Amino acid sequence: MRVTPVPESEWVVDREDGARPKNDVPELCPVCEQGGAQEWLRGPDRLHGRQELYTLVRCPACSLVWLSNPPKPAEMHLHYTDAYHRLISAGGQNSPERWRERSAALTQWKRSGALLDLGCSSGSFLEFMGSESWKLHGVEMSAEGARTAEKRSKAQVFVGDILNATFPRESFDVITCFDVLEHLYEPRRVMARIGEWLKPGGIFYVLVPNVDSAEARVFGSYWHGLELPRHLFHYSPASLKFLAESAGLREVSLETRRNPAVGTSLRYVGDDVFSAVGIRRTPVAYRGEASLPWRAARKLVRMTILRGLLAMAPLVGGGESIHAIFRKEKSSA
Ligand SMILES: [Zn+2]
Numbered sequence: 001m002r003v004t005p006v007p008e009s010e011w012v013v014d015r016e017d018g019a020r021p022k023n024d025v026p027e028l029c030p031v032c033e034q035g036g037a038q039e040w041l042r043g044p045d046r047l048h049g050r051q052e053l054y055t056l057v058r059c060p061a062c063s064l065v066w067l068s069n070p071p072k073p074a075e076m077h078l079h080y081t082d083a084y085h086r087l088i089s090a091g092g093q094n095s096p097e098r099w100r101e102r103s104a105a106l107t108q109w110k111r112s113g114a115l116l117d118l119g120c121s122s123g124s125f126l127e128f129m130g131s132e133s134w135k136l137h138g139v140e141m142s143a144e145g146a147r148t149a150e151k152r153s154k155a156q157v158f159v160g161d162i163l164n165a166t167f168p169r170e171s172f173d174v175i176t177c178f179d180v181l182e183h184l185y186e187p188r189r190v191m192a193r194i195g196e197w198l199k200p201g202g203i204f205y206v207l208v209p210n211v212d213s214a215e216a217r218v219f220g221s222y223w224h225g226l227e228l229p230r231h232l233f234h235y236s237p238a239s240l241k242f243l244a245e246s247a248g249l250r251e252v253s254l255e256t257r258r259n260p261a262v263g264t265s266l267r268y269v270g271d272d273v274f275s276a277v278g279i280r281r282t283p284v285a286y287r288g289e290a291s292l293p294w295r296a297a298r299k300l301v302r303m304t305i306l307r308g309l310l311a312m313a314p315l316v317g318g319g320e321s322i323h324a325i326f327r328k329e330k331s332s333a
Pocket of ligand 1: 029
């Protein structure tokens with residue numbers, strides 16, 4: 001489904017503190033470098049049930065949303081708890097269905113060559129792609145993740161920050177980046193590297209949450225895709241495209257898809273409802289399997305109210321995740 005940028009009149013207004021938005025945030029847009037960014041919403045880290053509020057601002061030119069004053073890189077580990085990592089790996093890291101779909105999307109454009117997976121984690125996508133056709137590479141921050149990835153996929157994995165990797169120019173036919181770009185501090189610099197590392201005609205396949213999605217608007221600061229403060233940038237189809245174009249890439253296909261994780265956003269709404277009557281529930285990061293009555297209530301909401309709201313999704317911004325494929329121009333430097 002193709003989508004267009006959201007008109008200003010439809011932006012999410014969800015302000016925890018009830019304050020008026022400030023008109024001028026003295027920050028230039030990190031993607032398009034325009035001024036005039038406005039405060040968009042405030043919210044806490046609901047996953048861990050923490051109180052500190054974070055401020056998101058939005059660029060009026062390219063619609064990028066970003067975290068104003070993010071935690072310093074040296075402090076970021078405080079926000080990636082063991083509970084978080086457990087939740088992520090439990091969330092279906094080893095889902096072959098997911099990899100099959102992505103592999104099919106990719107092989108429409110490239111069937112062989114050198115493939116680099118940015119933020120390859122423990123290598124389940126690389127392992128899935130393992131065949132005579134592909135020479136596999138990865139970049140992974142966690143040394144343990146990288147070791148596992150190398151073992152299971154036979155890929156060469158660079159351990160560390162993407163910006164510290166030193167691949168020769170025009171090394172790769174394909175670069176993939178799934179659920180990673182939104183965590184990076186310097187998206188423009190990373191995108192420039194991607195542009196350098198791709199061969200002319202090479203493909204960049206990226207997945208990010210869609211901040212213009214119906215769910216993001218319906219839930220505001222309760223939208224689970226915000227992942228404050230771990231997600232530093234929140235892309236829309238328009239801002240993602242702008243970012244890719246800044247590195248000499250052109251859109252080949254861009255679509256948004258529904259994501260069945262709506263239950264987490266509902267849970268965050270529920271947490272606040274309970275807290276308003278003095279009941280503090282265990283934050284999502286630390287809870288076990290949801291209790292039966294809660295699951296039933298959630299299902300009911302999903303089948304009634306949400307179905308109605310989400311039926312409007314194509315009109316108001318589309319599905320929760322953006323699946324985009326870009327190609328490096330043959331003539332680009
Ligand atoms: Zn911008």
